[in-house]
Structures are given as structure tokens and as C-alpha cells.
Amino acid sequence: MFKFSPSAKLARTACAAMLLVAYTGKEARCQQDAERGAKALANWLECDYCTQNELAIVKSYGEAIVPGIVAVLNEGPSTAKHADLGKALAERYDQLVEQSKKNQNAPVAVTKEKFVELYWVAFDVRHRVRAAQALAAIGEGRARAALEATASKADREDVRAAAREALRTLAR
């Protein structure tokens, strides 16, 4: 009768393989969590009416997501996003100028640089304000410190005001 009796060497190999699988599995899960967290944060930063519980989902990541939010609060959207949006806005400006040559009801009275800056700043501020609101919702120690720094040092008054409002929310 056939009997399965693994050798000690085979058992050790299997065990090592299982440990490796467990380790890499944990790594993969960690990676997946980070990706999900980044996606959840992006959803919150970009939603208009936010009807899908975007803020609650960000909050569910707790302090693990705070460094990412603080980065947005301090630095705004990523460099890649800045470049992509800047290019898209410049293209749209050209299209609007072309339109304005044929349609006097659709004038474009600013330079391309001003146009890109106007809409980039709006995008940047929106992200930072939403980051402040997310930190207020999470309310962890590092979140408060980041908000306090922003409330006093941010370049723009609207961002400072959002940080102050977030701190008031934390105090309640």
C-alpha cells in the first residue's frame, strides 16, 4: 500500500515555501492596502458631491493614511498631476482662442499663462482644502500638528482658513 511519507528535506522546503508565501502575501496585502488608500484619498479629493461616503472611507484608514494627506496639504497635487493638468489646460486655452476668432460671444481675455495659473490654483487649493477636511475627520496627533502648521504658515489665506476651520472641528 502506498504511503505518503515526506522526507525531512521536503518538509523543510515546503515550510520555507509557505513562509515565503506568507511573507510575500503580507507584502502584497500591504501594497494593496496602500493602493486602496491612495485611491480612496483621490476619490475624496476629487469628488464634487461626494455621495459615495468618500470621506468616511478615507477616515477608515486612520493614521496609516495621514502622511499621504499631510503631503497633499503641504504640497498640493503631485508633480505628475500638475504637469498633466497644465498641459491639458494649455491645449484647452488654444481651443478656446480658436473658437473666439469665430464666435464673438466667447472671448478669451487672458494670456495662456494666466489661464493655466487660474485653473491650476483653483485645483491646487481645492485639494489642500479637502486634505484639511480629511485631517479634521481623522483627528490623529500628526493631523493636528500638520493643520496647526498650515494654519499659520500656508501661502494662501483660503488654505489657512481651511486649516483653521479644520482645527475648530477637531476642538469640538
Next chain:
Amino acid sequence: MRLSIPGLFAIAGLVSCPLTGSADDELRIENIVGDDNAVVVMDSRASAGGTWWCSNDEVLRTKGELTVGQRDAPSGCNSEIAVFAKEIAMALSFPAWSDSDDIHTMTMKPIIDVPVSVWITNASMEVRAPLDMANATWIYAQNKVGVQFIATYHLVSGDAKAVATIGKSCDSIGWIRRSAWYTPSTLNIYYVENIILPPELARPGVLDVPGLNCDRFGDGRIKGDANITFISGSSNLATLAHELGHAFGLRPGSQGGHSNDLRGFDPSNVMWGGGSPTRSHFSLGQAFRMNTQADEWGGTMLIANGLRAGPGRTCPPLTTSDICPPLALDWSRP
């Protein structure tokens, strides 16, 4: 054997025309601008090879003359043609195809000038408002919706009474409509610092929204007014175009007015709630509804404001039927 020239023509005629004698019907569209490739959406009773069927939402393209195959008397099928083209109004026609050869001609009318009164209570948006409007006109032109916006701008940020009356949300609409800062039967856009969401849309922690059309949101006495739209300081380049979509009947947001996560849509769609400031796409199903919508909130303001002839048609965004094309129905660009 030698054939004369008339003999050759006779043989060619026999080859190209089936012996049944049935030939193709034709659609002629007049007044297309330049060499625009107009978009035709056609419902009809079609037939070929001795069988027939109700053909709905066929998307065709033409620069003026289009052979459409054999179209028969409707006999229970919807018979309708919608044409979308550059710089002209969307046209609807109900052809009476017969069982013999027909030519159906449609004469397109000029693009619809949509007057818009813009009231700016947030002075920091004074430069942006005309750019938002130019972008909206560009988006609606790219998607052949058939409208262009003719705006009049009023800077009222220095008038405390105006700022107080206009307020920050749809609960002001009664005051607004009784004031001098409202043009009746016209789209009114209010640029404000920030918008307070109506209770129906409020979410914990959501303190700012970029835009709000008051189509379904009132002050407790007035049910709503789709001619009133708020645009906030947190808006982006696409926000105005998006809110005008709601004014034209793409509503409610939660039932297809917003295209988020609907099959056939992506964040490039103007009605996607959020996403890129340069989003610029409307589907054909959306363009159709913006021209024709009838609903309990006044339907499209194009008809309500007398810019298009009614009656409208009840096609909620998520409803598809023989008279309502699927919301995601689209055409290949350009």
C-alpha cells in the same frame, strides 16, 4: 459581339437594381455648415431581403445626402430622425416613409443662442466667469448639442444687499426671483464664495461643492428653479458646463444625471461628478435629452425658456425605450 453605349447602360442598370424593384430611400439634410459630418439618429421600420424589423437608435453620419436603405411605412415602429450638427440646432423630424422610394428632406435651423445672466458676488471670480462660459460654449459645440451661450455679466460683489439676497444656496431662490438680480425665463448663474448644500444633498464633513443647480431644490415654498445655478470658488473649468447639463434636464444626479460609474461612461464625461477640470464629453443620449427633456422639475430650460419648440419628451436619464435612446448612446468622433 459588339454592344452599343445605351446597351451597356441598360445592363448596368439591371445589375445595380434588384428585380423586386425596391430601391433605397434617401435622407437629405439642408443647411449643414461647411463640410461638417452631421450625426443622424434614426428610428424606422427597416426592411431587406423580404424581412422587416423596427430599427431603433441607428447612428449614421452624413454631409448632406444619405442613402438609408429600404424604409417602410411605420406599421407600429417609431419613425423619427434626430440630427445633430455643428453650429446648427438639433432637429427632430418624423418622416412618413412609404413602402416605395422616398426622399425625406430636413432643413436645419440656426444654432440656438441661449441668453445667460451672470451675477458675480465673489469678485475673485470676475475674470474666470467669462472663461468658464467660453469653455461651456466650446464643450456644447464639440458635442453638437446645438446651443451657444450669450452671457451678460453683472458684478454685484460691492452691493451688500445683492450679496445677502443671492445667498449661498437654493434656499434663497424665493428672494432671488423677487429681486432685481434675476432675469425671468433665462438661465441665471450666481458666482458665490461657497455653496451650502441643500439638506437633501448634505453629507457629514462635506463643506464645499463646486456648483449647484436648483432644479430640484427650493426654499420650502418653491419646489425649485433650474434657471438658478450657483458656482462657488472651489469650482473648476468644467463646473459651469456640468451645471448647465442639469439645467437642461440631466437629472436627478443620483439617477443618471451624474454619469459616475454608469456603463459606457468615464471621467471624461461632463456629467461625471468630479474628475478632471478639462473633461469635455457628452454622449449622444445626453445631447438628445438636453434638447428634449420633460420632467416634473420643468424639463430642459431650452423648452421652458422658449428657445426650442415643445412639447418635451419624458426620457429620464436611465430610461431607454423606442422613443428614448440609451443615455450612453454615442457617435464616433469626429
